[in-house]
Amino acid sequence: MASRLVQEGGRRHDPKYIKSLYERQKRVNESIIDFVGQSIIPVGARVLDACAGPGGLASAGAIDKWWVVSNDLARQFALEVKEKFKGSVVVSSATDLPYANGSFDAVFYVYAINNILRVGRVISETERILGDGGVMVVSDPGPSVWMSEVLLYWAAGGYEKSIEYFQNKDYSYEDYAAFVAKEFLGVPDDELKAKIHQINARATTTQDKKSVPFRVRELLEELYLNNLFSKARENGFVLEKAGVGVTALGQKTSPSDEQVWLSLANIHPINADLEEYKSIIGRIMDLRKNPGLIPGVSEDMVRSPQRIVYPVLVFRKQIGEHSSAN
Numbered sequence: 453m454a455s456r457l458v459q460e461g462g463r464r465h466d467p468k469y470i471k472s473l474y475e476r477q478k479r480v481n482e483s484i485i486d487f488v489g490q491s492i493i494p495v496g497a498r499v500l501d502a503c504a505g506p507g508g509l510a511s512a513g514a515i516d517k518w519w520v521v522s523n524d525l526a527r528q529f530a531l532e533v534k535e536k537f538k539g540s541v542v543v544s545s546a547t548d549l550p551y552a553n554g555s556f557d558a559v560f561y562v563y564a565i566n567n568i569l570r571v572g573r574v575i576s577e578t579e580r581i582l583g584d585g586g587v588m589v590v591s592d593p594g595p596s597v598w599m600s601e602v603l604l605y606w607a608a609g610g611y612e613k614s615i616e617y618f619q620n621k622d623y624s625y626e627d628y629a630a631f632v633a634k635e636f637l638g639v640p641d642d643e644l645k646a647k648i649h650q651i652n653a654r655a656t657t658t659q660d661k662k663s664v665p666f667r668v669r670e671l672l673e674e675l676y677l678n679n680l681f682s683k684a685r686e687n688g689f690v691l692e693k694a695g696v697g698v699t700a701l702g703q704k705t706s707p708s709d710e711q712v713w714l715s716l717a718n719i720h721p722i723n724a725d726l727e728e729y730k731s732i733i734g735r736i737m738d739l740r741k742n743p744g745l746i747p748g749v750s751e752d753m754v755r756s757p758q759r760i761v762y763p764v765l766v767f768r769k770q771i772g773e774h775s776s777a778n
């Protein structure tokens with residue numbers, strides 16, 4: 453959540469802005485539920501929304517078909533969910549879940565693992581609480597530009613502004629960068645530093661230099677997806693379905709000209725060999741760079757600076773092939 457807070461600055465206290473974020477997340481969750489579909493998670497299934505925030509799956513009507521537990525680390529969000537929706541609410545960390553082995557049929561992480569960062573730990577906990585054949589759904593927009601700026605500063609200098617955040621923390625930006633490299637991206641620090649350094653060194657014109665944090669972000673995204681797939685595989689998951697959704701802040705066409713969240717009605721499926729993780733990652737990266745290639749994405753969405761492209765990955769825990777030892 454750190455990056456969000458910094459990026460959104462004072463706006464996070466504006467009730468109108470908060471309401472619009474809730475609206476966006478409701479739509480994102482609706483599109484994900486729709487994409488996963490009943491053939492993968494049948495009616496009556498035991499579903500954990502591991503980082504539900506102020507609404508999550510519950511805000512998108514999941515409780516009408518599944519038995520849903522809305523879990524979150526933040527107590528104030530849990531209280532909000534309890535007040536607004538039906539279903540059970542629990543306060544706990546996704547890195548240490550208080551549920552018995554095999555107690556869920558599906559676990560969702562919507563806009564979540566990119567905040568928690570501990571990819572391996574989250575996936576091994578998920579594997580433990582899922583029954584055989586259980587489903588893990590992961591969907592988030594990946595690393596933020598803010599994270600990219602911090603790592604760029606760490607590897608090559610520049611972008612001091614982003615590290616102001618660490619002034620009041622009991623850990624330094626170097627600690628943060630090392631943690632991100634190990635837990636989120638699954639690569640050694642020196643290797644990551646060298647890669648970022650190279651991107652920075654290649655930028656010569658002013659225009660190139662401006663785009664460096666975005667190039668770094670692309671690198672981080674690719675490493676994150678690689679880490680996610682390899683941790684999923686190590687924990688006995690196979691990819692069953694993949695797609696890409698888009699949401700963007702755009703102009704309403706009706707009289708008021710207000711800014712509203714526009715979303716792709718249906719998540720665009722990725723038609724590639726699901727066992728070929730590299731090609732799935734390649735496809736996600738292509739669509740992230742050029743969302744205009746996705747049917748149903750309007751010009752307004754493509755041009756919006758608030759555009760969010762979110763892959764949706766549906767994994768299934770293989771039956772009997774893996775023990776919860778790790």
Ligand SMILES: C[S@@+](CC[C@H](N)C(=O)[O-])C[C@H]1O[C@@H](n2cnc3c(N)ncnc32)[C@H](O)[C@@H]1O
Binds near residue numbers: 502507508509523524
């Ligand atoms: C961007 S919000 C997304 C919420 C929700 N899934 C949605 O779609 O609107 C991320 C949520 O993750 C929660 N979170 C962060 N770290 C967590 C952890 N270790 N365990 C459980 N929840 C966590 C935050 O409190 C926040 O509510």
